[in-house]
Amino acid sequence: MTTPSDPSEPLELPTDPAALAAMFLAERAARLAEQEARLAERDARIAAEADAAEARAGTSSRDAMITYLQLMIEKLKRELYGQSSERGTQKLDQLQLQLEECEAAATEDEVAAILSSSTATPRRRPVRKPFPDHLPRERVVLPAPTSCPCCGSARLSKLGEDVTETLELVPRQWKVIQTVREKFACRACETITQEPAPFHPTPRGFVGPNLLATILFEKFGQHQPLNRQSERYAREGIDLSVSTLADQVGAATSALQPLHALIAAHVLAAERLHGDDTTVPILAKGKTDTGRIWTYVRDDRPFGGSDPPAALYFASKDRRQEHPDGHLWGWRGILQADAYGGYNGLYDPRRPKGPVTSALCWSHARRGFYELADITAKARRGSAAAVSPIALGAVKRIDALFALEREIIGRSPEERVRARQEASKPLVDDLAIWLQAQRQTLSRSATVAKPIDYVLKRWDRFAALLDDGRICLTNNAAERALRGFALGRKAWLFAGSDRGADRAAAMATLIETAKLNDVDPQAWLADVLARIAAIPQSRLPELLPWNWRDEATDRRKAA
Template sequence: MDENTRLKEENQSLKNRVAWFENQMFGQKSEKRIVENPLQGNLLGVPVITEPEKPAIKKVAEYERGKAKKNRPDDCTTDTGLRFSDEVPVEVINITPPELIGSDADQYKIIDIKITRKLAKLPASYVVLEYHLPVIKKIDSGDVRTTRMPDQVLDSSIADVSLLVGLLIDKFLYHNPLHRQHQKLTHAGITVARSSLTNWVKRSIELLRPIVQAMLNHVLKSKVLAMDETPIKAGRKHQGKMKQAYFWPVYGEDHEVVFTFSESRGQQHIIDTLNHKFSGTLVTDGYAAYARYAEKTDGIIHAQCWVHSRRYLVNAEESSPQEVAVVLEIIGQLYQFEKRIVETKLSGDKKRQYRLENSKPLVDEVFSWLDEQCQRHDLTPKHPLTKAINYLQARETELRVFLADPDVPMDTNHLEREIRPIPLGKKNWMFCWTELGAEHVGLIQSLISTCKLHDINPHTYLTDVLQRVSCHPASKVEELTPRVWKEKFADEPMRSVIYKTVNDVVE
C-alpha cells in the first residue's frame, strides 16, 4: 500500500469518526427507519409502481369547524374528557343562584342540580398532622400515662409516611432532586433542613433493601435472564472529580428488574451476581465480559442482541448505503415476524416452529450476505462495513439462539427501556455523593420500575410496604415484592393518615 492510499484511508476513517460523534450529539436518537415506499413487496424484485398522489383541494372559504359530539369513554365525567379514579379527592362547591337571594326568592325553587367538574391544583400539598394524645390517670392508683402514638415508619421522626413516599416518588419517578423539593417546602412556609430530607430518603430505602434482595433471588431463578450495564457517577475521586461506577440491571422472566450496583465494569460483578445462582440463557449486548463469563461457566447459554448488532450496520450505512440497505431490510422483516408472533399470541413449540419456518431462512440470508461481502477487495480493515461484518460474524452462534428457544427474545430492548430512568435522573440529580447513595438509587429504582411493569401505582405500593415492613414476617418477605404484593395486598392497601382524613372530609 502506497503512502497516498494509506493517507486516504486514514482521512476517511477520521471523517467517519467525526460523523459518528456529530450524529451522537445532533442526530436522530430514534432507531426507526423511514420507509419511503411501504408497498414494496420484496428486496430484489420489481419495485411497485404507484400513481402520484393528487394534490388535495383546499376549501378555505367554505370550511366549517366540526360540531359533532366526540366519542368519549364511558368513565369520562365531563364532555371535555376528564377522567379520575376514586383515589382523587373531590371537594364539593355549592353555588347559590342570585335569584334565590333577592326579594323575590320565594318565586323560585330548585328542581335539579347540574354538576360541572374542574381540575384544580394547590401550590403545595403539605399538611401538618397534629396528634392529640390524651393523658389519662387511673383513679384508684393515681398512675398517669400518655396515650401511645400510632406506629410510624421512622421512629423519632417528624416525617409521616405520606411525606416519605412523596420524596421518593418525586425524586426517583419524576426526577425532581431533593434541593428543589426543599425549595417547594420553603415556599409553602415549612422550614426543614435539607439534610433531613436526605436522611429520610436514606432510612426509607434501607427498610426496602430486603424486599429488593428477595426480588433478585427470584429473578435469578429465571430460565431466561437479560443483563446490561449503564454508567453512573458515584463517590468523589478527588476534589472536582467524581468516580465512574455502573448499574448492572437484570431482568427476569416474570417481568421484574433489579438494578445491582458495582464500582467497576469488570467481569467480577457478573460472577458475584450470577455465579451458582443462575442457570439458563443469558441475553446481553456484545460486551466481551458476558461472553467470557458464559464460556467458563457451566449451565449458561449465551444469546446476544440483534439491535446492538444492527447499530453497527447503521453506522456503516453512510459509506455503503446500497449494500447496508439490503441487510437492514432483512432484519426489519425478522422483526415483522416477531410482531406477528405477539399479535397471534404464539408460545412454546408453535412459536419455535414459526421462527424456524419464517425467521431462520432470513437469518441464514443475513450471514450469507456477510460472507459475500467478505469477498470484496475494496473493503479495508478500518471501513465501517468491515467492522459491522466482523461484529456479526463473531457472534453468529449467539445471534441464532432465539431460533431454537421460544422463550429467548431477539434483543434486550425490554431491559433497555427500564434503564431510561437512570440517564433521565442524571440530568436532574447529576450524580451520587457516595457509593452507598448510588446503591440506594438502584434499590428504589428496582421497585418503581417493577411496579410500572406490573401496572401498580408506585405511590400506593410504597405507602403500603413502608408501613407493613415492620410487622411482616421476615420469612415471607417475598410477599412484599411488587409481583406478589399485587395479588395479596393490592385490593386493600395500607394508607397514610392524611389519605383517610381527606376521604372522611369528602364523604
C-alpha cells in the same frame, strides 16, 4: 347659491359663466369623491373576504397538519420498541414538538379571531373524555334568580340544571398528625396502662409514610435532588433541610432492604435474564469517576410465562468483569445481553456453577447497519457520505425478521420454536449467506465491514433463538430499565458517593419493579412504609408489588 330642499322645485342656475363653471366643477368633485368612497368600501370588503378565506384555509390546513402529526406520533409510539426503535426515538420528539407548536399557534389565532370579530367560529377539537369518577367533586351552585327578568314575577319553578365541570388543582396540603396515647391507672393494683407508641417507617421518625414516599419517589423515580426538594418545601412554608431529608432517605432505604432482598431472590430464580449497564458519574476526591449501573431484568411475558416481572440493579466504580461475575455468581440460565467481553466469564465452561447460555441482541446488530443507512441523521450532521446499499439491505432483512417475531409474542416456548423454524429460519439462513457474500467484496477498512464482522463472528449466539423459545429477539427490556438513569443523570449530574450509587440502585430496584407490574410506585411505597415496621417477617411477601393491590390505583386503571 342656496340648494332647494324640495327636488320638485326648479333649479336656479347662475347667469354668470364663471359661477356656473364653478358649480359644475364642485358637483363633479363631489361625485368623484363619492365614487372613490364606494370603491374603497368595495376594496375593503373584498380584502376582508379574502383574509377570511385565507384564514379559513390556513385553519383547515393547520387542522389537517395537527391530525397528521397526531397520527404519526401514535404510529411511532406503537413502533418505538419494534423493528425501528432508532427511527422512532429520533422522530418522536421532533413530531411532538411540532405538534405542540401547531396546537399553540392554532389556539392563538383562534383567540385573536374571536376578539377581533364576533362572527368567528371556534375551531373543531376532539371530544374530551369525561373526568375520572374517582376525583372528588366540589359543587358550586350559582345564586338562583328571585324574579323573572322579563316580567318581574316571583313565581319561579325549577326546570332542571346544567353542570359545567372544570378540572382544578388544589395546592399541596401539609398537616401534623398528633397521635395521643392516654394513660390510665388501676385503682385496685395501681398498674399504669397505655397504648404502645405507633410504629414509624424510620427510627426516631417524624416524617409520615406518604411524605417519605414522596421524597423517595421524587429523588429516585423523578430524579429530583434533595436540594431542589428542600427549596420547594421552603417556598411552601416547611423547613426541611437537605441533611434532614438525606437522613430520612438513608433510614428508609434500610427499612426497605428486606423487600429488596425478596425481589433480588425472585430475579435470580429466573430461567432467563436481560442484562445491560450504563455510565453513572460518581463523585470522588476533586473529580468524578465514571461508574456503572448494572441491571438484570426478569420478564417472562414474551414467551407466555406467568411469573411476575422484576428488575434488579447494582452499582460499581468501573466496568471490570468481576462485577457481572459477582452479581450472577450463583445463577445459571440464559443471559440476553450485548457482546461486552465482561460477560465472558459467565460463559466459561469451567465456571464452578456451570456456564451461562449467551443470547445476543438483534437490535444491537441492526443498529450498526442502521447508522450507515440513516439518511436523516446524515443530513442533520451535515455528512455528505452516501447511504450504504449493503447497510440498507441488511436493515431490510433484519426488519423482516422483526415483523415475524412480533406475531409470536406471548406464545409458549414450544409454539415460538415451531414458528421460528418454519418462518424465521429461512430468513436467518439467507441473511448469513448474504452477509458472507457481501463481506468478501469489501476491504478491511470498509465502514460497513465492522457491523458485518460483529454479526458473523458471533453468529451462533445470534441464531440461538431458533432453537430456544425462551430467547427474545432483542435486549430492549434491559435498555428500557436503564432509560431512567440515562435521563436522570442530566438532572442530578453525579452520585454523591459509592454508597450513594448503591442506594440509588436499591431504590431503582423497588421503583422499576413496581412499574413493571403496573403499580403506582409512590402509592406502593407509602403503603409499604406504613406497614413494614409492624408486619411479621413471614408476611413480607404480601408487600411485594405483584401481591399488592391499591383501591385508588385500581380505580384509576378502570377509568
